[in-house]
Amino acid sequence: MSRIVMLVLAIVLGTSEVHAQEWKGKWIATMENQSATNTWLAYRKQVNVGQVPAHAMARIAADSKYWLWINGKLVVFEGGLKRGPNPMDTYYDEVDIAAYLKTGNNTIAVLVWYFGKDGFSHKSSGRAGLLFDCDVNGTEIVSDKTWKCAIQPAYQTAGAPLPNFRLSESSILYDARKALLQWQENNYDDKWMLEAMELGKAGAYPWNKLHLRPIPMWKDHGLTSYVNPRQFPVVSTGDTIVCELPYNAQVTPYLEVEATAGQRIMMATDNYLFYCPEISVRAEYITRDGLQQFECPGWMNGHKVYYFIPKGIKVVGLKYRETGYDAAFEGSFTSSEPFLNKLWEKARRTLYINMRDTYMDCPERERAQWTGDAVNESGQAFYALSPSSHALSKKWLFELVSWQREDSSLYAPVPAGNWNGELPGQVAASVGYYGLWNYYLHTGDKATVAALYSGVKRYLDSWVPDGRGTMKFRTGDWTWGDWGEERDMLLLFNLWYYLAVKGMHHMALTLGNTADAAKYATWMEEFTTSFNQQFWTGSAYRDPAYKGQTDDRAQALAVVAGVAGKEKYPSLLKVFQTAEHASPYMEKYVFEAMFRMGYVKEALARHEKRFTGMVNYPGFTTLFEGWGIGKEGFGGGTVNHAWSGGGLTILSQYLCGIAPLIPAYKEFQVMPQPGPVKSAAATIASVAGKISSAFVNLPDKFTLTIAAPDNTTAVVGIPDRGWRKILLGNKVVWEKGSFKKQATVAGVNNDNKDHICFKVPAGEWSFTALK
Template sequence: MLKSIVFALVILTSSLQLNAQPWKAKWISTMESQSTTNTWLMYRKTIKITARPATAFTRIAVDSKYWLWINGQQVVFEGGLKRGPNPTDTYYDEVNIAPYLRAGSNTIAVLLWYFGKDGFSHKSSGRAGLLFDCQAEELEVLSDKTWKAALAKAFQTAGEPYPNFRLSESSLLYDARKDPGVWQGTGYDDQWMPMAQEIGQAGDGPWNNLVRRPIPLWKDYGRGAYPDSRNFPFVSTGDTIICTLPYNAQLTPWFRVEAEAGQKIMMATDNYLFYGPETNIRAEYITKKGVQEYENPGWMNGHKMYYFIPAGVKVLDLGYRETGFQTRFDGSFSSSDPFLNKLWEKARRTLYVTMRDTYMDCPERERAAWTGDAVNESGQAFYALSPASHSLGKKWLYELVNWRKKDGTIYAPVPAGNWVSELPCQSVTSIGYYGLWNFYLHSGDRQVLTDLYDGAKQYLDLWEKDGRGTMKLRRGDWTWGDWGDQIDTVLVYNLLYSLGVKGMQLAANELGKTEDARSYAQFLETFREAFNRQFWTGTAYRSPGYKGATDDRVQALAVVSGVAGKDKYPALLKLFKKEEHASPYMEKYVFEAMFRMGYEDEAIARHKKRLSYMVNHPGFTTLFEGWGIGAEGFGGGTVNHAWTGGGLTVLSQFLCGIAPLQPGYKLFQILPQPGSVTRARASVASVAGQITSSFKQSDKTFVLTAVVPDGTRAVVGIPDKGYRRIMLGKEVIWENGRYKKNDRIQMMGDTPGHISVLVTPGKWELCASK
């Protein structure tokens, strides 16, 4: 154990020292094609060392992606991040290459993919280049003109149809007749490769300042066979070979074949062929003569992989490599209701397939960080994944604020090179209660709040009051409130703004910004009264100029924002049973609102009704963008849109009752709202440790088991449903409406709807009986 700790400290110290070092390396490229779209470059450098160093942390920057080998062994599979941390600068990776080095001669090889075009998730620098900077105590390796660099001419651009304009990636065509051989290996003769051209030093444009990658390198699950793998070898008859994946995944397909030269193989997923809904990424390959193997480096996703292999080609093997965000599936949920179980699992699968360089709306049509989607996705990650996933939420928030315009306007998606438009409803949601504040509450990362508060406040201050206690409609560049129809936009925007203020008030209190906090509190009090006075009709919230059917989104936002009082709940319940206009994105707020009102069974019934088609669909492991597929969905309708998985959050947070009360789960609650669900269990991998809530109920008893990690406290409660006695183990702690003194726990009387106690770390079991 001591050796492990010492080694970890050495690694940490080396990493910190590295980041403090000035860069010495030069940006290098080739003489030609530095700005050509879809350029691929090969770099090689041979070094000699007397002994392998203990550590050799290396900083690597590129536009756009790279693959790294040392002595023929792959070290990084798809490194680099889409640009960038702000509109001008570039991310760099940090890799310890020491384990791959050896005494004597060592070959370093880098394959670089320069996208060369803007997209909704990338801003091109306009120039392909590599920066490789290793300054270890016993080793210095710097990219400069002594490196070899050449165009990888086998990589080309597949013909029409081209990916839609939102994607910065191209569909790849690899012409094996131009294959340079195993150029990554140590024995390769690279005399034909020109020397690299030095084109700048660290800090130079167009890459500018270099910012350390804030998220881990991808998890590489390795190459594997398809679950329905065939008997190899076989000779293709020209039929399409369809391989089923275990679930919707981010993958790079590969094959090994024997063929004549000049035959074209095409690879695409079902998401490309059928469920795009606009053209996305495919791969093509032109054979050389003989046995050959190829893995397409550009990732794609789907449930099925299609190989279009010409007749006469001998297929020796087919397979794929799954890669994904470096996190674990440490959260869990199960219950006596199969629908809820399937919903939760499909939501997590959808979440994971929409995580990579950023949170994505979908992993094929655009791969863009629409910030309203990211609000829902980050909320799910806290309940479904390990704390390693928090880094992606942190990256999202920093980019959101650091890409804002000079006047303070926050827009998304970012990073982006061909999008600069503001969707006010999504921007204000992201800096508010469900965005920035929710991230802080779950992560406990105070620095994020400190760094981003001023930028968030600057944006909030751009919204204008209407002189009646409420807000003018901020149209922005796209006055979007949700997919679908019957949208009472004025009220949707007002309520989302109030949630923005609510989050900023909490942030101001936390940061000791007393005047800001007081101002926000005064606004919320005035707003609540004014909103109810102006827009409550006696049966619903409606704006005077709105002529459509009553908007269920508005009613839900009024509840979750705290604007709607309990006296309005019965009327709102009637509306939620009748009006169904929200898209799956906004349906999360309806689901949550009904739980907050205490209508658990009605909430589950509505969610089942609205999501049953996609949850029960046997052909998909993910949830859809709209209520149907393709034309039946909104905006074209992708089949993997994580904004739909908000039910995952609600089931863990409300049905099983796990929610932080203080930042970083120093104090949290386990206050389940079971409704008629007879059994449920949720586990959350919080930053404070694993938390578990498990309940079983019958007509006469309710048993709650809670696991509280070290260093925390929890408010644990039984639903107040007519129970006569509550026992903690063998001790009676509550009977006939009164708490009984107990030295192990503290009685709580301020949790409406529950009979609760404050407990310390450990495993606790409360048993209530009627």
Template sequence: MWLLAFFSIVLFSNQIAAQQWKGKWIGLASQDTNLTNIWAGFRKDFNIDRLPKQAIAKIAVDSKYWLYVNDKLVVFEGGLKRGPNPSDTYYDEVDISKHLKKGSNTIAIKVWYFGKHGFSHHSSGKLGLLFDLQSEKFELYSDNSWLVKRLVEYQSAPGKEPNFRLPESNILYDARLGNQGWYSSEGKLTSFEPAIEHGAFGSAPWNKLVKRPIPLWKDFGLKAFRSQDIVRKGDTIICKLPYNMQFTPYFDIEANAGDSIHIVTDNYLYYNGSAENLRAAYIAKNGRQQYESLGWINGHMLYVIVPEHVKINQLMFRETGYDTEFTGFFECSDPFFNTLWQKAARTLYITMRDTYMDCPDRERAQWTGDVVLEAQEAFYTLDPSSHALARKWLYELIGWQKADGVLFSPVPAGNWDKELPDQALASIGYYGIWMYYMHTGDKQVLQDLYPAIQKYISLWEKDKEGLVLLREGGWQWGDWGEHKDMLLLYNLWYYLALKGSYLMADEMGYKEDMHRIGAEMKQFKQTFNQRFWNGTAYRNPSYSGKTDDRVHALAVLADIADKNKYDLILDVFSKQEHASPYMEKYVFEAMYKMRQPGLANARHKKRFAEMVNNPNFTTLFEGWGIGKDGYGGGTINHAWSGGGLTIMSSEVCGIKPLEPGYKTFSVTPQLGDLSFAKAKVSSIKGEIESAITQSANQMTVTFNVPKGTTAVFELPLKEYTSILINGVPVDDAIQKGKIAVRNSDGQWILPEGKWEIKISI
């Protein structure tokens, strides 16, 4: 049994179209539901007497579609993988008004039905299309007047199939069978037949329709490979891409009928995460021909394997991805951290599409602990359009909650339902939903999801002193690697979940919950320290492994560890290095919280040296190495390794929201051994830029405070001889009311405007 109604009826009720749908679900006359990788072409010819100013088409499919209007490709890969919950389906809205014309018009839709479950998709079990356009001037909706044909030229490539985590299939296109002009107004209507109606809006197996909560993909357009980036070795052509990207390959060739062409990337051949991933194939017709393989793949290199007699006229690629911009920025005096930031940003972007992903090749799965890190990286890297993907993650996490309250990931999924307790706690707590709220100010998310979060928290059993027991869940994972003090990890993630709930309850005015949770946190901290602090480190008395550095990072970040323990915890960090790249971010952050930026940077450089300094990759690895030297199969593009990006912007340059939506934010720089650093963050209040330089006798900090916001500047030095704020001594600035003192520890409140603070040492 599943908890469905709360998510689809209440949470997304504002996104389910109020307008009465007239379109019918339509499909092929006959479909074997056991078949996978089915392609169909739908077509409707119609007349328009008066052109509408706006013509919004609502389009729903299982699983993907390409929309043509009057021969023009209007949507390249529409549709989102199912689903918002285990029953329902997403739909798109597309304004096609500018593509219509007076008189005769043609709409054609190519539909790709995966036909199987995966770690990112819940198959409905039936290919279907619903199209509904109701404008002031005319209406057009799917019914049995539409024509449809099975696109038999699309098949599954022979050989190994993709591993079970991927719902997509390897696409083979047989050009001998294809009629590439079927979608054209001039195309012949060969093999078409009337579509079969499967039911109205709300019909099973697609059920309720939820409006797509993220933008349609950004299409970078077809781009030719540069000649210097193409090498041909016999039957293999190797093309170097500008960077690791999501792309679809295109070629223009002259070949003989029956010539076979195979398309793979280096991520398929060499860096596949120890699992069969996606590839493509093509069977040529006779003569000159062009083809674009529509199932996106990724990698640094494209390999096209062709018979040697085939003439290659042109090789191209089309990058597509989440529609956002790289508006964030970071640069400092250490080239290592500049490269880390750039590789982390690239890795982040390649793991964004229908959902946040762990990797774009082996799984494409929304492991919720990964997303905690990815979403925070996005706040510092991308423009606010990226926030919608994090919002979608949170709603889907709750939308898939089981009736007994259990949360699991990845979701959406059709062949996985195991709970990872630590990842679930991270997502519903301080670093998950609360961090999202601080960056976005999206209070609706708190109000909608808080009840389900409390239901999950209530599942955790406690001992008589209030600490949680080791929850079995579906997978007691904790982290990749060894020496995991699991009971302590679970307790600390639980405490951070309580902290998130406490802050949410306070924000929403739930005073009774706030007092209850606050009392539990107070007792928890006392008991945790009494039971697990042995005088030199935190350890479960029954744990026999090496001291866990992850535990100490979470204890610092949760404020479980008081400052009088910091020196001993730093000793742990100097001797113990067990965290994977996933958890190393928390170690890095904890050391900054302890005001040890130099030591933090040194550890991070040591641990990430191999992947950051590797010149062959533009992205970061899943583990410390590749393949057998990595974790979980060792992919080369795992955004959980990019947590250092967040630390560079939020801790080195010190830009963090203090109130939801950046109403108040901090500028608390910690350069450590760096001589300069600068950052830009695209907050929802506007762009915030900060630059810091330091020498032996002076530090200068410049930053701007956007309109409608307030900054809290925290003095990064304890010893100084003088301070000038915009050229005025600090005491004069305070006396004249230009700034205000927040507290006696060197924190000042600065209103909107541009600021320069010079500190003489």
């Protein structure tokens, strides 16, 4: 990546080298085991504070995770982000610790978990370390050799089966016989602990520049009883205790037992035991004598937690702690169709469990930010979650471009230490219309577009034209178009590239890069003509060299890209009604294409047919990677894959019709496409405020109620079904094909032939159309 691009990225993220030099703390660790996999370090510092201020912002960096206590009270449960804002650097947190300090002596205690291995979501620095920096009214609390540090010997690595190579986390074994008990407390005697070893200043190798954490700290729900709480205490008979969670969640299991020393308890979720095609993480605990408590700090996920407890151990209590991305479920959807309601809710739950340090493809097998998955997830988050979720999309996009290779190629998943392969289709999807441009539409974050523009342009320029108006096939490092069969790859990659250019055209106009915008506009026009001449057979799009069955994915991308003209829609509908090759990932684009073509009834029928087994599968609150579980899924599949939730976006954006027209929802549309659905309602928590749409769809009457937040304008569309008149409240605003003159709302004459449109200011509005 060029120096200019790197400088722009550094400035936007607030991570310039000058800022890094302001730190007074040093990276510290022990003299031993600084690079051993799955190392746990205990740090302590006594500091005398005079007057406690209203705020005391501590900056904390660690490789790889940390837990913070002040005066014995837990302040941060799992701080830090997996390494990788770019291939070299490290993230740091800001935590206001003022509320936990007191006048006089204070104890700072930090537990650091050093992963010590690369993964599909983490690039190890190769060295464990902690950096702490805080100024409390002139009293400096900074990490240096005056801190105490020691290996926490109780934390060890559980034996085989080991987690698969994609995971940077190890399965944790905790031997309570070796525990440093109450080492976080004020009165702990730490004289035996050695002084910490200083490893370098902030900005030093191997952690390099420090980047402020761009997403919120985790939401911590605290220790909670399971859904099926048992009567405790109970003496174990050697049977497994199965505890139910309210839904598929990211949890850390907790136990309180009375036992003799040396007995081994194993904790794992149903996902680990039954539903993950590769080995994930579990926890093991070896007892000491007496009453004892333990919470495994490494999170796992599933619908159930299994405790394998040896016979004779007295179980006093079992609980769990749910932590996760700090976003609220502020979007909503409901309709007269139970299947659609269940699909939307399961999609949101699946989305949420795949959000943490990054967007993930799944929370147990890989925890990897496959960028094609992130496109679908980001799109869902705008409709389902609070605006705090937008930061994860921004982080994803910055990481994607910040890891750009010298040959201009982009790849995913990133951050990663043991993967560097380009998937051209996924990357093109991410940098274009459905990725970066969609992010800007929903957030209005122009600075991010400006910062990433040149890197995206370099990537698009690295694709090679074929001299016919389309592009040569780009194999990438993994020539992957989708799971399943019958993939017309040349068409898929060309159309993803077109969508990338379409997004760049919009971004060039936004940034005032008129020459680029003109170049992209000319290219898109030439591409559309050439693509149709080369690949349209009269009934479908096909590469002449492709010998498989007609690919429904390629037809869908041609529609959503705008390459397929309306005259082709009847033929394409026949393809969508007969060809079912798309995976759940690509089915989102088929669903969207059919809505865009106006075939709502057929779109809903296809989506329900394809997803019914998954949505109605008992016992799961999440959607699967493939169409089923085990052999019915691609490669075994996972049971919580958010790429399958694209229907959530379509139901909110098309069925209920909510979509931004001007970035940040300064102007948006409510243009419902009800089809056969009798009623539906959706809300979204946009950056402009809460937006709602609700319709009731009867044969001779259609009502639409919307809410537009302050300082916005909405274009409201009533589906045109031959109405006699349309009322706003009790006032006629349209009758017999003509808008009525009135001051409240303005009629809009636009190219949308399927809706009768009005423009309304902020407020609540209720329209009624009558036959």
